[in-house]
Amino acid sequence: MRPFTYERAATPAAAAAAAARTQGARFIAGGTNLLDLMKLQIETPPHLIDVNELGLDTIEATEQGGLRIGALVSNTDLAADQRVRRDYELLARALLTGASGQLRNKATTAGNLLQRTRCPYFYDTAQPCNKRKPGSGCAAIGGFTRQLAIIGASEACIATHPSDMAVALRALDATVETVQADGSARAFPIAEFHRLPGDTPHVETALEPGELITAVVLPKPLGGRQIYRKVRDRASYAFALVSVGAVLQPDGSGRVALGGVAHKPWRVEAAEREMPRGANAVVGPLLAGARPTRENAFKITLVERTLASILVEARG
């Protein structure tokens, strides 16, 4: 861990302004990911801005009939909220498949969106990694790739985004609200929040330097059956090989988003038109252009079978 300076911000705007003042500064909330990365010198921020006292820890109804989730609402509290459990079951279920009870107590809504990949080469500072050290190369390509991306990857990076929560938010069409260094607020759809790796895998989101997430807004409830399946080698406390979050309506229409397959939660709205025709019809356009490795090609079959199983469950 490199020495760093530390301050506690009083308002979101002050936090954003402070972050813009020091290049490489990072916000810290639960610290469940950032502190580990700092100990390994994967992250070496010179300055930390503690955002834990900004408020932003409530869940409120919006005028549009949805919910505004404060950036600092813990994963535990979000999953336990009665409105979330009733109207956004997909989100509650996704959250509860992630991490452990202890981690969910500390992990925040914004922090969850911003967690870094679990690619093992990203974690080994002796190995080249374009995400950790831009331009150094990618040891994962040609290496051990079983867990890594099958679609939307690049020659620079084949990492996946590890979040379960983000998959649910993508299916639910959430909006991310932020405040920028100049104090102005903005909002963008979750679909535009996470980026594909391209040539710059170290740039993972649409956030500008210093920009602070203040809330995640859910639109009004979708209804339907909401099912989240996380597929993994052990029964708990593991990242997804693939995860499938689906919202399915009685008329056979629906939405589906995937985790564990790409650098961001993966959703192709056009593919959802095929939902009444079944999983096989959906997965074609959903994973069109997938370029899996020999080790992770099974993920394509796994996505299709998992979605098929969800459709059976939704009908039953």
Next chain:
Amino acid sequence: MKFDSPAAANPIDRLKVIGRPLDRIDGPLKTTGTAPYAYERHDIVADPAYGHVIGATIAKGRITAMDLSAAERAPGVLAVVTAQNAGALTKGNYNTAHLLGGPAIQHYHQAVALVVAESFEQARAAAHLVRIDYKAEPGSFDLYTAKGAATAPEPTDLTGPIDTHIGDFPRAYAQAAVRLDETYTTPDQSHAMMEPHATLARWEGDRLTVWTSNQMVAWSTGELATTLGLPPEKVRLISPYIGGGFGSKLFLRADVVLAALGARAAGRPVKVALQRPLIANNTTHRPATIQRIRLGAERDGTISAIGHESWSGDLEGGGPETAVGQTRLLYAGANRMTSMRLAVLDLPEGNAMRAPGEAPGLMALEIAMDEMAEKLGIDPVEFRIRNDTQVDPEHPERPFSARPFAQCLRLGAERFGWDRRNARPGQIRDGRWLIGLGMAAGFRNNLLAKSGARVRLDSRGIVTVETDMTDIGTGSYTIIAQTAAEMMGVPMDQVQVVLGDSSFPVSAGSGGQWGAASSTAGVYAACMKLREEVARKMSFNSADAEFVDGEVRVGNRSAKLRAAAAEGDLVAEDSMEYGDIAEKMQQSTFAGHFVEVAVDSATGESRIRRMLAVCAAGRILNPKSARSQVIGAMTMGAGAALMEELAVDTKRGFFVNHDLAGYEVPVHADIPHQEVVFLDETDPMSTPLKAKGVGELGICGVGAAVANAIYNATGARVRDYPITLDKHLDRLPEIA
């Protein structure tokens, strides 16, 4: 004392203390966090310096340049130890690669430097400032490509014979009515114990004391002296509490050597814990195997030919994984062969992990037996019993000392509800889950080693046992106290046990499931001597004296035990050695493992629903601690079956998933229900306590039982461990 004839009736047989499910006497220390583990010896050294280990970042090659200057200037740094400045070091006998590497690099994360600083954080930060340039050389990192060049290794005491041939295997196999010829693979595995390798080292002049976490105190004391070029009497090693070892702490490892070197360089005590991300590649692991099994049988299920070949890899100078050992003893069959071949790999060194040999060997053999039973149309339990043997199949004149193998299987089948199993796979459903039952035999030899102890009686009647035996979480403290209490006729709270100090009599140590039987036999020997001392002091005839309820009694006479020590402590020391009983009779332990699994018919995820082990391991000294050993081993077997695998980067030459996030072991949700039954058995050929080892028996066969249950659920056979969903996904039923 020498054990060279079957155990007769003796004080242990009273079973007032032995055989009872007593709580561990060290339990309260563990549950309150007050057991002093090596890294937490604040009582010994209040202000140690801290060492941070730097591991090589290439698999093979040389260090071409090292720049320590920035690290040496960093805040708090006291010393940076490297092979260049450490002085002459001699490689020990038990490690293959040098524990401090450089300039030659033998494997990834081989230790190449230790940064010592005032605080842990300073040492860690400074370690990142050490600049090392390497010249990498090509290496051999893939067992599958190296297999063709594998050769017969030199036999050692540990390997046994490399090739065995009994009868005419090729002919019998060719002529067999039913044949099976399949190849199975097991991956590299990591011990993944909770406590990392950790050491606190202190020099006093030319004398070195290390507080460390080690299963084998005498071995490692000697190896440390050898490595540093010290006379053995100048080295003391203390290891009273060990947070798991599973074989990873049998030997001297880098933490001990580096802490000693760091303390010498810094001029003050230093402590070192191997960082978790280093452990998988820096220390030892269970080597991967490729195993070919051929079985030939008559139509009635009689095995006529049994052949088992195994390939594994290791660094130059290392040894093979002895995966064929159990196949020489487990089943009858007139025509037999085994062989081991070893490839040179430049991966980190392989070595023992819980039940080396049998654990991976049975993972293969016991799938093969399941497959053969199906070919024959015979129930797998019945097939095994039909090929039971009461004698060593290679030497029929040599019987087993005790072999209630069939009883384990029959009782297990009955307790588990085996009759509910559908012999046709893929037939039973519970919603979207496919349900299967599987079983396998468990087998592990009973190894015994010379073990000594010293016992002291004081004027309060307290009996203190001192031995360099270790407790790796197994319950050694408790069973040793039970042994002394039984022998001296005192309650448990009158016994104190002090373990894990090289200044104590040399014990068997903990490994190979030899610890419990061997160490308690040593305590028995010392207690026999103390009983003689007590009797002599009281002018009793020791042969007639009864030690009971804190008294010594002969006929109508009785005296308080403590009175014997009124004028001063009575001390007795002895060890137990073994004659040739083990040569005349084969001593082994047996189990039947039964598992029910559910496989998600869509995703192929396999989840265990319940497990049962029926074990025969001689007298069970403490059913509670023995059960804990077995359920822990069953859990490890479940991990091996379902998820554990060190992923090899065959291009860069290292284990990629080198932390506990990447290397998955079972969590509670994976292990919903376990049951253990011990047969009521004694084996008088083993030791005076008539007990055998059990800590490794519990893992032997479990992986195959899980594999066979998965097959029974799905009808898709997987022969490559771990059985992850991708290996049978394309053979699962259509989703309706």
